[in-house]
Amino acid sequence: MPVDDRHHDHDRYHDHHRGDDEDRFEERLGEALRQAGGAYETDRRALVAAGATRGHRLLLRRRAAVVAGVASVALVGLGGALLVPGGDGGRQSVATGAKTPVASATPKTSYTGDQLIGLLEKLLPRGEFGSAEARGTNEKLPPYAQVVYNDGKGKAAVAVGFNRVLPGSEQARQTVECPDKVLTLYDSCVVTRLPDGSALKIFQGYEYPDRRADTKLWTADLVTPKGQHVNVSEWNAAAEKGAPVSRAEPPLSTPRLKTLATAGAWLGVVDAIPVDPKAPTAAPAQPSGIDGSAVASTLVSLLPKGVEVVAKSGPDSGYAYAVVDDGKGRSLIQINVQPNMSDVEHQLFGAGTETLADGTKVITRQEPGEKGGAGIVMWTADTIRTDGFRVVVSAFNSGSQVTAATRTAPALTAKQLRAIALSAKWRGLG
Structure with a gap:
């Protein structure tokens, strides 16, 4: 789908017309990049709790099915005649013609939405095309094209989106980084380095991380050394959301x-x-947040006796998790450590807040899991x-938020979570 500068388990992908549809599309632009992006999955409660206006201060966890991507490398085109849609936006047409390259010697200075649809249909294997929608390069939001494609095995939505990322930036890195399987449910993710230095990620996952529907989402994300960013997404349904599954898998194999x-x-x-003249021309310095490896190690040191750590997170700044098992099933424990959050304190600590003698505020909650795994609390x-x-720490009654509950309650009690969050050890990290 079109490039997403931020996530996934919310309703990211929708129709791309103006008005409400464009508002929904902007949600999709929002992970990525993350996934986002990519691709990364962000817990909405964690975001709200962190104060969404914090920008770089928000320490987000990796997005699920990364939607931002980037393409490079020349290609001798796949078969198909260039098909430009009529004014009604929907048509049935069969791609025919010789297999010839699409790229021209003289670069174009702009592309209309119709031209992008034509390019996409030209580059897809021979098949039948239905409704299509797109946005050109001279509009406020990034360009994209999406078509309904049928190779004879069932209708499928196929989309391509475009953007730029700063070479060497965190966004560029995350765009072509596979998500953590503890946080994101997917079947396959492979990152390769191409001969020209571009990085390409092929991701095979699901439109809904909690698998509440069988809609599959496969993406290809590539970032070139120049920061050119192309994302291709495909589904095994005629629309990314709201359409029944029409085939077992999306139409394009990994090589295609x-x-x-x-x-x-x-x-x-x-x-x-x-090019936005106000856009930065160099990658910003890495966030000065607390090292995630140190957070993970400190979290493990504070866990109560009797729980075995079966997995833990990597070095993401400020955020960490551990999956523990107390003999009654796996339980995910996650934590964010965030300095300088006073400006959103009023958003985080409302009714039910306890104020300790030293002025520290504490609030505890018990609620359903954010990402929809069956029975998750x-x-x-x-x-x-x-x-x-x-310091905010949460525990779940499963080893992952996107899989079904494996136990009645989390492995840690509310009292134990409170003790971990209030530990003086966190001060030593930042």
Whole structure:
């Protein structure tokens, strides 16, 4: 689907018309990049608790099915005649014609939505096309094209989106990084480095991380050394959401998905996107947040006796998790450590907040899990010191938020979570 600068388990992908439809599309632009992006999955409660206006201060966990991507590398095109849609936006037409390259010697300075639809249909294997929608390069939001495609085995939505990322930036890195399987349910994710230095990620997952529907989402994300960013997404249904599954799998195999994402024609589309004169020209310094490895190690040191750590997170700044088992089933424990959160304190600590003698505020919650795994509950202890130093820790009754509950309650009690969040050890990290 079109490039997403931020996630996934919310309703990211929708129709791309103006008005409400465009508002929904902007949600999709929102992970990524993350997934986002990518691709990464962000817990909405964690975001709200962190204060969504915090920008770089928000320490997000990895997105699920990354939707931002990037393409590079030239391609001798796949078969199909260039089909430009009529004014009604919906048509049935069969791609025919010789297999010839789409890229031209003279770069275009702009592309209309109809031209992008034509390019996408040209580059797809021979088949039948239905409704289509797109946005050109001269509009406020990034360009994209989406078509309904049928190779004879059932209708499928196929989309391509375009953007730029700063080479060497965190966004560029995350776009082509596979998500953590503890946090995101997927079947396959492979990242390769192409001969020209571009990075390509092929992801095979699901539109709904909790698998409440059988809609599959496969994506190809590629970032070139210049920061050209192309994302191809495909589904096994005629729409990413709200349409019944029409085939067992999306139509493009991994090799065909790679070929489509790395088509040389797409790079010209990215280059045609107007450059914002106010956009930074160099990657910003890495966030100065607390090292995630230190957070994970401290979390493990504070766990009660009798629980075995079976998995833990990597070095994401400020965020960490551990999966524990007390003999009654796995339980995910996650934690964010965030300095300088005073400006959103009023958003985080309302009714039910306890204020300790030293001014530290504490609030505990017990509520359903955010990501929809069957029977999942989330217990949370949230704390903030007088200088804005915040520690929030949550526990779940499963080893992952996106799989069904494996036990009645989390492995840690609310009292134990409170003790972890209030530990003086966190001060030593930041």
